[in-house]
Amino acid sequence: MSNITKDNFRKLCLSKLRFFSKQPKIKSNRTICSKIINIINTHKPKKILLYIPLNIEVDIRQIINKLRKQKDIEVYVPYMKGKSFVPVKYRLPLKKKKFNIKEPNFSNFRNNNIDFDLIVVPIVGIDKLHKRIGFGAGMYDRFFETLKRRPITIFTQLTLCKTNEIITDKYDIEADYIITK
Numbered sequence: 001m002s003n004i005t006k007d008n009f010r011k012l013c014l015s016k017l018r019f020f021s022k023q024p025k026i027k028s029n030r031t032i033c034s035k036i037i038n039i040i041n042t043h044k045p046k047k048i049l050l051y052i053p054l055n056i057e058v059d060i061r062q063i064i065n066k067l068r069k070q071k072d073i074e075v076y077v078p079y080m081k082g083k084s085f086v087p088v089k090y091r092l093p094l095k096k097k098k099f100n101i102k103e104p105n106f107s108n109f110r111n112n113n114i115d116f117d118l119i120v121v122p123i124v125g126i127d128k129l130h131k132r133i134g135f136g137a138g139m140y141d142r143f144f145e146t147l148k149r150r151p152i153t154i155f156t157q158l159t160l161c162k163t164n165e166i167i168t169d170k171y172d173i174e175a176d177y178i179i180t181k
Contacts, residue, residue, distance in 0.1 A: 006167045010133055013125035013161035017056040020159045028158055028181040029059045035179045036063055036120060036154060043152055045117030049076045049087050052094065052102045057122040058156040058179075064090055076114065079103050084142035087114055116151040121175070125161035130178060131168035144173045152176050 040048070040063075048067060053059045067075045068090060078085035080097060094102040121140055125133040132155060134140055144150070155175040 004163060004165050004167060006133060006169075007136070009127075009161075009163050009165075009167055010124050010136060013133065014056070016161050017124065017158060020056070025059075025158060029062075031181060032058045032156055032158075032179050033060060033063050036060065036156070037066070039152075039154060039177055040067070040118065043118060045152065046072060047074045047076070047114055047116050047118075049078070049114075049116050049119040049151075050090070051120065051122055052077050053122065054100065056158070058158055060120060060156065063120075076116075077104065078139070078143070080139070083137070084139050084146075087116075113148070115148060118152045118154070120154045120156060121173070123155045123157050123178075125157075125163065126155065126178065127162070127167045128164050129166055129168060129174070131172040131174050133168065133172070138171075141171050141173055145171070154179060156180070 050060055050064055050067075051057070052064075053061065064075060064077075067073050075090045076087040077090045079088040080101065080103065088104055091104045094104055097103050121132065122134075123132050124135060127133065132140065153173065153175045154177045157178075157180045160178075160180040
């Protein structure tokens with residue numbers, strides 16, 4: 001039996017990601033984004049939830065910019081609200097908010113009942129079950145609980161941080177795809 005806990009593993013992964021974020025990562029971002037675009041082209045989703053990246057996350061802004069130009073796709077991003085978030089349409093300008101996360105204005109909020117076809121989620125790590133270890137706030141877990149149906153889910157990470165232990169909880173989300181460099 002291992003002594004690894006979710007919190008210890010999260011700290012290890014964040015340390016690894018902070019180190020990686022100091023390395024040139026343009027090529028990794030391009031490669032990962034290309035794989036995400038291929039999945040999008042395969043599944044042809046109409047409503048997509050993406051994220052506005054932090055420095056230690058895969059920079060998917062090129063995907064956001066590309067998809068926003070397509071008339072048949074609606075692009076949403078999280079807007080932090082309470083202990084979770086609500087999806088809002090991606091619009092400029094972005095403002096820096098809590099945890100240095102950039103968000104569009106809240107004025108374009110519609111509702112939380114959007115039937116997403118695809119969601120791209122940043123991860124800190126995954127466990128043996130390929131369940132997500134995030135930053136520890138549980139925002140994505142709470143958000144996924146509100147969905148009517150489970151959309152295609154893609155986890156992204158600059159460099160894979162995985163444990164062969166089961167350290168996640170029942171409510172932690174799983175992905176259909178895990179994309180790293």
